[in-house]
Amino acid sequence: MxxxxxxAVGDAAGATLSRLPGAGVAWLxxxxxxHLSAFLRDGLPSTRSEAWKYTSLRAxxxxxxxxxxxDAATRSVETRMLxxxxxxxxxxVFVNGMFRxxxxxxxxxxxxxxxxxxxxxxILDADSLREAFGTxxxxxxxxxxxxxxxxxxxxxxxxxxxxxxxxxxxxxGAPAAVDLAWHARALIVLGxxxxxxxxxxxxxxxxxxxxxxxxxxxxxxxxxxxxxxVLQEAGPGAVLIRRSAFxxxxxxxxxxxxxxxxxxxxxxxxxxxxxxxxxxxxxxxVFAPGGRQHLETRLDIRHEARDTASDALWRxxxxxxxxxxxxxxxxxxxGADGSDARLxxxxxxxxxxxxxxxxxxxxxxxxxxxxxxxxxxxxLDERVLFYLRSRGLPLEQARAxxxxxxxxxxxxxLDPAPLRExxxxxxxxxxxxxxxxxxx
Amino acid sequence: xxxxxxxxxxVAGKGILKGLSLAVKAGEVHAIMGPNGAGKSTLGYxxxxxxxxEVTAGTVTYDGTDxxxxxxxxxxxxxxxxxxxxxxxxxxxxxxxxxxxxxxxQRKRRGEAELDSMQFLKLVRERLKVMxxxxxxxxxxxxxxxxxxxxxxNEIFQMAVLEPRxxxxxxxxxxxxxxxxKLVADGVNALRAADRAFIVVTHYQRLLDYIVPDFxxxxxxxxxxxxxxxxxxxxxxxxxxxxxxxxxxxxxxx
Ligand SMILES: Nc1ncnc2c1ncn2[C@@H]1O[C@H](COP(=O)(O)OP(=O)(O)OP(=O)(O)O)[C@@H](O)[C@H]1O
Ligand SMILES: [Mg+2]
Numbered sequence: 001m002x003x004x005x006x007x008a009v010g011d012a013a014g015a016t017l018s019r020l021p022g023a024g025v026a027w028l029x030x031x032x033x034x035h036l037s038a039f040l041r042d043g044l045p046s047t048r049s050e051a052w053k054y055t056s057l058r059a060x061x062x063x064x065x066x067x068x069x070x071d072a073a074t075r076s077v078e079t080r081m082l083x084x085x086x087x088x089x090x091x092x093v094f095v096n097g098m099f100r101x102x103x104x105x106x107x108x109x110x111x112x113x114x115x116x117x118x119x120x121x122x123i124l125d126a127d128s129l130r131e132a133f134g135t136x137x138x139x140x141x142x143x144x145x146x147x148x149x150x151x152x153x154x155x156x157x158x159x160x161x162x163x164x165x166x167x168x169x170x171x172x173g174a175p176a177a178v179d180l181a182w183h184a185r186a187l188i189v190l191g192x193x194x195x196x197x198x199x200x201x202x203x204x205x206x207x208x209x210x211x212x213x214x215x216x217x218x219x220x221x222x223x224x225x226x227x228x229x230v231l232q233e234a235g236p237g238a239v240l241i242r243r244s245a246f247x248x249x250x251x252x253x254x255x256x257x258x259x260x261x262x263x264x265x266x267x268x269x270x271x272x273x274x275x276x277x278x279x280x281x282x283x284x285x286v287f288a289p290g291g292r293q294h295l296e297t298r299l300d301i302r303h304e305a306r307d308t309a310s311d312a313l314w315r316x317x318x319x320x321x322x323x324x325x326x327x328x329x330x331x332x333x334x335g336a337d338g339s340d341a342r343l344x345x346x347x348x349x350x351x352x353x354x355x356x357x358x359x360x361x362x363x364x365x366x367x368x369x370x371x372x373x374x375x376x377x378x379x380l381d382e383r384v385l386f387y388l389r390s391r392g393l394p395l396e397q398a399r400a401x402x403x404x405x406x407x408x409x410x411x412x413x414l415d416p417a418p419l420r421e422x423x424x425x426x427x428x429x430x431x432x433x434x435x436x437x438x439x440x
Numbered sequence: 441x442x443x444x445x446x447x448x449x450x451v452a453g454k455g456i457l458k459g460l461s462l463a464v465k466a467g468e469v470h471a472i473m474g475p476n477g478a479g480k481s482t483l484g485y486x487x488x489x490x491x492x493x494e495v496t497a498g499t500v501t502y503d504g505t506d507x508x509x510x511x512x513x514x515x516x517x518x519x520x521x522x523x524x525x526x527x528x529x530x531x532x533x534x535x536x537x538x539x540x541x542x543x544x545x546q547r548k549r550r551g552e553a554e555l556d557s558m559q560f561l562k563l564v565r566e567r568l569k570v571m572x573x574x575x576x577x578x579x580x581x582x583x584x585x586x587x588x589x590x591x592x593x594n595e596i597f598q599m600a601v602l603e604p605r606x607x608x609x610x611x612x613x614x615x616x617x618x619x620x621x622k623l624v625a626d627g628v629n630a631l632r633a634a635d636r637a638f639i640v641v642t643h644y645q646r647l648l649d650y651i652v653p654d655f656x657x658x659x660x661x662x663x664x665x666x667x668x669x670x671x672x673x674x675x676x677x678x679x680x681x682x683x684x685x686x687x688x689x690x691x692x693x694x
Contacts, residue, residue: 382491387528390488391538391598392516392546401541405532405581 006043008064009036013147016067020150022122031133032147039143051139054325054357055267055296060239065181065211067148072098075174077205079103082170082233084422087199089165090115092153095172095205097182097212099151103170112161112194118152118185129154132187132217139269141241145183145213152185152214159191159221166197166229166419173238175208186216190224190252197227197416202262204235209264214242220252222276227415228256231426234263236291243269250276250305257414258285259423260295261430269298274308274336284313284414286407286427289322289354290434296325299343303336303366310340315407316347318354319434328373329361336366343373348380348406350399350435400432407431441466441637442507442606447498448662449479449486456482458662459498464606469638471648471673474659475681480641481525483659484610488522489515502606516542517549519605523595523612525641530582535594536564538582539601546602567600571627588615596627603631608639613647625650645673658684 013036022028044061045052069075072095079093092115093103099117109115121129137143153169169186190196202212212234220226234240240263246254260266272281287295301310316324328343341364347356358375380402388398407427414420442464449457456479464470474480485493487500489512500507507515530538544554555563564578573593583591592612599607609628613621628638628651640651648656648670656673658666658681666672666684676684 381528384528384530386488386490386512387524387530388538388542389512390490390516390522391542391602392513392549393542394513394545394549395511397541397545398513401533401538402530405530408532 003061004064012067021119025126035143035146069096072096091168093170112158114156121154149183149185157194162195175206181211192221193223195225202234209237211239216244223251226254230258238263246272248279255282260287267296271300280309290319298327303332303339307338312343319350324356334365340370345375347377399435403435443501471653521604523609525610527591571597645677
């Protein structure tokens with residue numbers, strides 16, 4: 001392994017693995033070691049790999065990250081800027097990947113909600129997590145995460161239970177003496193007929209460079225409903241690689257809303273398998289890179305049962321030298337007759353150097369399928385800009401107004417309403433900064 | 441208030457305005473008529489500051505300052521308003537919100553207090569008396585799916601709210617039914633004032649029965665070729681543009 005990134009992992013892994021929560025559990029040790037050797041054998045993918053075609057890891061390969069933050073438990077961090085007023089249900093806060101009980105809220109959990117840190121769950125009852133940890137993968141970051149994740153979230157909603165207050169999962173990067181890597185995992189199960197609202201937030205408690213990986217494994221049993229809302233406002237030095245893998249049983253409905261605003265190099269791979277009849281997966285979001293940000297969202301949605309539905313609506317806006325990528329793959333497998341699959345991705349370039357790549361891929365192997373996809377990349381309409389300016393709006397304000405209007409539809413259906421307003425406000429705060437000052 | 445002197449302008453490399461002169465005093469209404477493609481809309485765009493409309497010679501003085509040196513938003517703030525011949529649709533931007541944002545942007549730049557939503561709604565209600573517009577149109581996206589006539593009425597409604605000092609109405613009468621034409625004319629007449637001027641571009645003498653102009657000009661091939669009082673419009677209606685074609689610029693147009 002000739003590169004600095006893998007060398008750092010290889011050097012530190014041995015010692016790290018023996019300290020990780022769950023170390024000593026035979027099946028887990030074996031799985032971690034297997035993933036580690038696979039990672040060290042294959043390293044990070046190059047852009048020749050189809051899945052990494054648009055995201056180069058060459059620069060990352062040259063950097064070494066220290067594994068885990070020994071001071072994570074004591075770093076003083078300011079969480080106020082992440083607060084969403086009125087959203088004060090249970091919350092778990094992670095600083096540099098480590099669970100911080102002092103910043104979290106886990107007392108008085110509503111009946112029917114099990115919520116704990118992964119570290120605690122691994123120590124108390126590792127065997128109950130075996131299935132989720134056993135997942136085979138060929139992705140380098142999945143392997144890294146499966147090897148090194150020692151903390152994260154374990155959440156279960158009991159059958160038939162509706163949890164009204166949104167549960168927040170907050171991941172914060174905090175400045176440290178060295179560049180840090182952290183790896184977290186979320187295991188989430190919604191029992192039959194249950195309902196949950198989740199907020200996943202990424203932010204920074206001060207500028208610094210770090211690499212974070214988060215793998216979320218989400219299962220919805222029959223008729224369960226999940227509203228998953230992601231507010232990604234990581235700091236300018238953050239490399240953030242996430243996978244959210246959804247599996248939906250009969251009549252289950254998962255809705256994912258995401259705002260991808262922060263970070264230097266950010267990738268979110270969303271996979272959804274519609275395993276049961278009439279399962280529905282809705283995903284909507286906005287990615288808005290400026291500066292030299294690189295933000296990639298990947299959708300891989302598989303319809304495997306009859307009358308399943310998926311609806312993806314994404315808006316991308318890029319300014320400066322920002323780069324956005326949306327890869328949207330939808331597969332309707334043989335037998336998934338009567339399925340309905342939609343993908344709508346419109347993008348806006350605010351400067352000549354900005355770039356957005358959109359790649360819809362639709363594969364249909366079933367009958368009586370309704371499917372539609374549309375993807376466009378355009379610019380602000382000069383005639384409309386002039387119209388606004390002729391009414392007195394300064395150019396920057398006109399650009400920001402049009403950019404917000406362009407993105408608004410992506411949040412239209414975010415429930416509950418107070419959360420929608422928070423998300424809209426965060427987007428409204430981000431876009432003028434993004435759209436306002438362009439050299440274009 | 442407005443002095444246009446020997447204005448030459450190009451669009452996409454092609455000369456469109458070729459020595460246009462016109463003087464407009466506060467309180468006056470000037471009608472501009474002329475054949476298709478003569479440069480009437482071009483004049484409106486040049487005055488409002490649209491990019492791509494390049495002035496190659498001549499001057500435009502507004503209230504003693506060089507209008508051409510100002511950005512479009514600064515011209516609006518200084519009181520210049522263009523009612524577009526083809527108002528654009530702006531999906532996703534609420535009509536009322538847009539208008540309040542525009543008004544407050546102007547007020548802010550003029551150093552005036554911005555209006556809160558209550559004050560603004562009060563103003564809107566008042567202006568609706570001048571220019572009726574269904575509440576449905578107020579709550580939709582700007583011009584989106586509006587009929588041709590509704591778009592024109594929306595332009596005049598915006599004018600009533602923004603209260604410009606120099607309003608250029610580019611064929612606001614085109615596409616209006618007879619009742620709407622009267623409404624638009626009433627709207628304009630209600631705003632006529634000693635410190636406000638209008639340039640009304642139209643193809644139809646009928647509008648001028650309702651908005652009685654102080655002067656009528658003929659714009660042909662990028663110049664004002666004839667000027668007169670309102671009876672000029674009647675003559676044009678009768679004889680067509682053929683009889684003014686080929687004339688030299690009218691000496692000291694109005
Ligand atoms: N962007 C452009 N590119 C090329 N030619 C243009 C452009 N804009 C205007 N022109 C030309 O300039 C000339 C004047 O156009 P303008 O719209 O000012 O005419 P007008 O007098 O308003 O006509 P109408 O009565 O039909 O509205 C026309 O020949 C038109 O084709
Ligand atoms: Mg015209």
